[in-house]
Amino acid sequence: MTEHDGRYAFVPTADAGPTIVGGAGVFLHTADGRRILDGAAGAVVGNIGWGRAEVADAAREAMASGGYVMPLWPTPHRLALRDLLVERWLPAGFTQVFFTSGGSESTDSALRLARAYQLAKGRPSRWKVVGRHPSYHGMTLATMAVASHTTRQAGFEPLLLDFPKVPWDDPQGVLDAIEREGPETIAGFIAEPITGAAGACLTASDDYWRTVTEVCRRHDILLIADEVMTGYGRTGLRFGHQHFPFEPDVIVGGKGLGGGYVPLGAVATREDIAQLLTGAGFMFFTFTGNDASCAAAVTVLDIVEREGLVDRAAVVGAALGRRLRETLAEHPLVSDVRGRGMFYGIELRCNRDAVVAAALARDLWVYPAGSGPVPDAILVAPPFVISDDEVEQLVARLGAALRAVHADAGGHSAR
Numbered sequence: 001m002t003e004h005d006g007r008y009a010f011v012p013t014a015d016a017g018p019t020i021v022g023g024a025g026v027f028l029h030t031a032d033g034r035r036i037l038d039g040a041a042g043a044v045v046g047n048i049g050w051g052r053a054e055v056a057d058a059a060r061e062a063m064a065s066g067g068y069v070m071p072l073w074p075t076p077h078r079l080a081l082r083d084l085l086v087e088r089w090l091p092a093g094f095t096q097v098f099f100t101s102g103g104s105e106s107t108d109s110a111l112r113l114a115r116a117y118q119l120a121k122g123r124p125s126r127w128k129v130v131g132r133h134p135s136y137h138g139m140t141l142a143t144m145a146v147a148s149h150t151t152r153q154a155g156f157e158p159l160l161l162d163f164p165k166v167p168w169d170d171p172q173g174v175l176d177a178i179e180r181e182g183p184e185t186i187a188g189f190i191a192e193p194i195t196g197a198a199g200a201c202l203t204a205s206d207d208y209w210r211t212v213t214e215v216c217r218r219h220d221i222l223l224i225a226d227e228v229m230t231g232y233g234r235t236g237l238r239f240g241h242q243h244f245p246f247e248p249d250v251i252v253g254g255k256g257l258g259g260g261y262v263p264l265g266a267v268a269t270r271e272d273i274a275q276l277l278t279g280a281g282f283m284f285f286t287f288t289g290n291d292a293s294c295a296a297a298v299t300v301l302d303i304v305e306r307e308g309l310v311d312r313a314a315v316v317g318a319a320l321g322r323r324l325r326e327t328l329a330e331h332p333l334v335s336d337v338r339g340r341g342m343f344y345g346i347e348l349r350c351n352r353d354a355v356v357a358a359a360l361a362r363d364l365w366v367y368p369a370g371s372g373p374v375p376d377a378i379l380v381a382p383p384f385v386i387s388d389d390e391v392e393q394l395v396a397r398l399g400a401a402l403r404a405v406h407a408d409a410g411g412h413s414a415r
């Protein structure tokens with residue numbers, strides 16, 4: 001197999017990288033023998049690191065003993081994951097879980113849930129879901145429309161539905177927008193507790209989240225926390241919203257739930273919301289509750305708990321954040337370093353792709369991010385198992401990459 005051979009031309013970046021033949025811990029192994037430090041856990045997914053045979057064993061056992069069950073009858077693996085989530089992961093009261101195959105299917109389902117909830121309450125005029133500037137919620141046409149990620153939306157205008165957007169940080173702006181739109185037209189409000197791909201770890205104030213929660217309660221607007229990136233321990237707590245006075249009605253997850261081993265997402269809500277939909281036909285997907293995915297996710301979450309990885313994300317993550325700030329905050333190409341847990345955004349004064357490429361040339365993967373008010377940024381979000389020594393390697397390689405980009409630009413920043 002040769003690299004750059006055009007076989008993945010449909011996916012813009014797929015041919016540009018090295019061929020990956022395996023991985024272990026925080027490293028990806030290339031066909032030509034390189035060890036790439038995975039400083040973003042893929043796309044902020046691989047919370048437990050790579051090469052865990054135990055997860056593969058669980059999926060294999062599920063496949064070998066049955067495989068695919070549809071309709072959605074109970075199976076031991078589905079029940080085990082549902083019970084684990086309800087009993088050990090989700091906040092109290094979140095007893096209802098709908099499984100999907102990833103983040104976009106989950107956020108899309110949450111939009112559908114908000115609409116179905118309002119319809120069940122006899123309010124057909126409530127069809128809008130409010131999103132934020134900037135934000136990212138996935139690549140289905142509905143999730144693109146509720147988000148604000150200019151580069152990923154580019155070329156698809158007009159968006160399917162022009163859902164209203166509010167500022168990411170201004171409580172009064174939220175109140176004004178909801179009044180302007182008319183609460184009687186609004187079904188839901190969706191927000192990333194800490195913005196990921198679009199904002200590179202922008203974090204709103206407590207006052208903002210209090211206002212959002214209060215206005216949603218007042219008008220019976222379903223408040224959806226998009227925890228696809230921030231969920232399952234990434235920020236040093238089980239869910240990102242738990243850092244703030246942000247009280248969601250619906251919690252959406254993906255990425256770290258399957259740890260990158262299986263495609264899996266989940267939408268969780270309370271009994272009082274879900275029971276309104278009973279009999280209304282909340283249609284599932286063909287792969288909802290896939291047995292092998294459920295079995296693998298139970299093992300992924302078991303590893304997270306057994307190895308204390310959420311606490312590790314908080315503690316080692318804080319050290320990573322400190323080292324990133326100490327080393328990079330004053331760099332002429334860096335305008336901000338922000339984030340918490342094992343989740344950091346570095347806002348840049350230069351093209352992010354140049355930094356990502358320079359990092360990769362030094363055997364480090366970081367995730368390109370930014371949109372709208374954050375034109376260029378990268379995410380640093382390694383697996384929670386990263387060691388202190390690997391933190392130092394990550395920071396050193398990123399520093400070298402930034403120095404190289406700066407030198408190539410003749411010592412100038414692009415802005």
Ligand SMILES: Cc1ncc(COP(=O)(O)O)c(C=O)c1O
Pocket residue numbers: 043102103104105107136137138139192196197226227228229254255
């Ligand atoms: C906050 C958020 N929501 C939704 C998605 C979409 O998830 P997926 O790519 O698994 O469809 C992402 C992906 O990056 C995300 O970060």
